[in-house]
Each structure stands twice: as C-alpha cells, then as structure tokens.
Amino acid sequence: MSNTDYYELLGVNRDSDTNEIKKAYRKLAMQYHPDKNPGDKKAEERFKEISEAYAVLSDPQKRRQYDQFGKAGMRGAGGYGGFEGGFVDPFDIFREVFGGGFGDIFGMGGSSRRRSVSKKGADLQIRLKMTLEEVYTGVKKKIKIKKYVTCETCKGSGASPGTSFVTCHSCQGRGEVAYRQGFFTVTQTCQTCSGDGKIVEKPCSTCNGVGRIRGESTIDVEIPAGVAEGQYLTLRNAGNVGPNSGPSGDVIVVIEESPHEYFERHGDDIVFNLQLGFTQVALGEEIEVPTLNGKARIHIAAGTQSGKILRMRGKGLPHLNSYGSGDQLIRVFVWTPTKLNAKSKELLKQLTNHEEMFPQKDDKSFFERMKEAIL
Numbered sequence: 001m002s003n004t005d006y007y008e009l010l011g012v013n014r015d016s017d018t019n020e021i022k023k024a025y026r027k028l029a030m031q032y033h034p035d036k037n038p039g040d041k042k043a044e045e046r047f048k049e050i051s052e053a054y055a056v057l058s059d060p061q062k063r064r065q066y067d068q069f070g071k072a073g074m075r076g077a078g079g080y081g082g083f084e085g086g087f088v089d090p091f092d093i094f095r096e097v098f099g100g101g102f103g104d105i106f107g108m109g110g111s112s113r114r115r116s117v118s119k120k121g122a123d124l125q126i127r128l129k130m131t132l133e134e135v136y137t138g139v140k141k142k143i144k145i146k147k148y149v150t151c152e153t154c155k156g157s158g159a160s161p162g163t164s165f166v167t168c169h170s171c172q173g174r175g176e177v178a179y180r181q182g183f184f185t186v187t188q189t190c191q192t193c194s195g196d197g198k199i200v201e202k203p204c205s206t207c208n209g210v211g212r213i214r215g216e217s218t219i220d221v222e223i224p225a226g227v228a229e230g231q232y233l234t235l236r237n238a239g240n241v242g243p244n245s246g247p248s249g250d251v252i253v254v255i256e257e258s259p260h261e262y263f264e265r266h267g268d269d270i271v272f273n274l275q276l277g278f279t280q281v282a283l284g285e286e287i288e289v290p291t292l293n294g295k296a297r298i299h300i301a302a303g304t305q306s307g308k309i310l311r312m313r314g315k316g317l318p319h320l321n322s323y324g325s326g327d328q329l330i331r332v333f334v335w336t337p338t339k340l341n342a343k344s345k346e347l348l349k350q351l352t353n354h355e356e357m358f359p360q361k362d363d364k365s366f367f368e369r370m371k372e373a374i375l
Helices: 006-010 018-032 041-057 060-074 090-098 132-137 278-283 342-351 366-374
Strands: 124-130 139-150 165-167 176-181 184-189 198-200 212-223 232-235 251-257 263-266 269-276 285-291 294-300 309-312 328-334
Touching (some): 018 041, 041 060, 041 090, 212 251, 278 285
Parallel strands (some): 124 251
Antiparallel strands (some): 165 198, 232 251, 309 328
16 A cells, blocks of 8 residues: 555645545545456555545544544554555445445446345334323333244244255345446345345245244333333334344333323322312311322311312322422312202201301402412
C-alpha cells in the first residue's frame, strides 16, 4: 500500500466536509472498481487505496487522529493501518456508500459477496387482563401462547435427517442475483435461498423445509406493582422462532385493567363512592370501607356535606418503579330515601320547624364568594 496522503488520494482539501469527501470517493470508486477494470491490478490497488482513505476521512474521530499523526497514528486504530490486515473490506465500504441494493453495480464480478440472511421470527402481542388487586401487589403469571416453534425432526435446519445442503442453483452460492436496469446491473437478495447461497437437498417432511412448525409454549410473566392500562412489557426472544433456525421474535405483553366492583382508578389514586344516610352525616359515625388489601374504618364527622372527599393516604396503588403509593379517596354522597311510611313522614315534618335543618343564609352575594375563592 502506498504512503500517498489520504486527502491527495481522494483529491480533496484538508478542510473539505464529509459530503465533499463522499462525493470524491463515489467518483473515484466508480472509476477504479475492479469489475469495471477486470484484470487490472493497478486499478484494483487504487480502488483499495481510495476506499482506505474514505474509511478514515469519513470518520470524525479517525480523521482527527490522522490529521494529527498521519498514517502512523492509524496503526492499531481499529485495523485502519491498511487493508492488508484484513480488518477492512473495500467492497463493504463501496456497498455502504452506494447502498445495499446496488451491492455491485457493475455486475457479479469477483467482488460479489454472498450475504447470509437470517430472518427473525415475528413478534407476538398478547393482552393481559389484571384486577386492581393484582396491580396493587404485582403478580407472576404463566401464559400459554400459540406460536412457531423449532421443528424437532430437523432441529430447525429444514433438511430431512441424513441429508445436507446444496449450492443454490439460482445464485450459484452467491446469495444474490443480478439484473440489468438501464446502464447498470443491480443486485438483489436471491429469492430461492433467501441470501444463504444454499438450499436443502431434501426438505424435512414435518416442516416442509422451513425449520419450524405451529406449536405452543408457556411463558412466565412477572408484572410489577403499579402498572397501568396500555403499558406493556417486552419478553425478548419469546416470540415466533425464525425460519431455518433464525432468531426468535419478542412477546409484547399489553396490560388491560378489569373494571372493579368498588373502585375507580385515577392515576395511582383510587376513588370509592360512599353512600350515607342523612342521619349518619348529620350526627357523625364510624364507617367501615373496603380497601385494596382488606377493610378500614374511617370517621365521618358530624355535618359532613354531600360531595365531601375524604383522603386515606398511602392506601392507593404503588408508584411504578418508585417509592410510595397513591391515596384512596372517599367521595361522600348523601342518600335520599324515595319511599317513606307515614311515621317517617311525620318525624321529618317535625324537623321542618327547626331552623338548623336548612342551609344557613349567607349575607355575601354569589359573586363575592367567587371573588374570595379566586383570590
């Protein structure tokens, strides 16, 4: 490899930006690509040199190191001391710059490289219903799911036991096929072998050569306390197995909350609507109310008004991935009887003679009270 300055190799100034460097490389790479100059060793060497120069100058960190120390500073810097070490492939750089769809835009010459394509299995999404009690404590569940699993007959290879793989007849083992598009020859992944360059000699009769079959498995899901509707957990590699031993997809567990008999959820707070009779709120009383972990007693003060909200601190849902909990709110509603017998009616009529049984008059106007509330 020559000691020619990288900037000189690409024909750019030392203050050229990344776009100018890339533009210069593209022009020279098209000129010196081995497939355009078959058998020309000088062109091939030049192609490697300009690819090495671009690999360094297009990387800000390596470019700073090169500007300070020259090529000597590149020794040991991720293999960029030269392509002889085999750390950098000029054809990979070429494909990266020109785009994967153009791999080798001049045809399927010696630089064509087979790309092994390993298809990942599809992700699965399941919806998990949880009660508020389960959200309160967190829960571990076992869930049975239907998915693609590895074929036991061929162990995922897709080949019948005792048979082997043969070179793909469509791409001759390259994993890519070429077709003409105008003045260019464009490459694409071989559809016959999916880029592997090989196909099974005799497909497995159980999975028809795919390496996977429909099955089911049981997964363990641990849901932390405090989750909410719509949140989800991702179980890596628990989804469908990919074809021909490809990696597995994921399982996305989406949380759903079941309606509760007593409580409404508002963030990490829960609300309980408590209906009380007139005498209970007028005289005051100790009341037992449900909570997410049992029951509790609260004191209803005499004179409590309908619509009053009482707060039980820390009795709500735990904060997800944090300390503390929300509150349980008790919303008081005064229940009005709809049917009264004669005796009850008579007793209530007697109460109408007492002034304290009616709302007290306020000398302040409505607007004055509003002004005080705002200020």
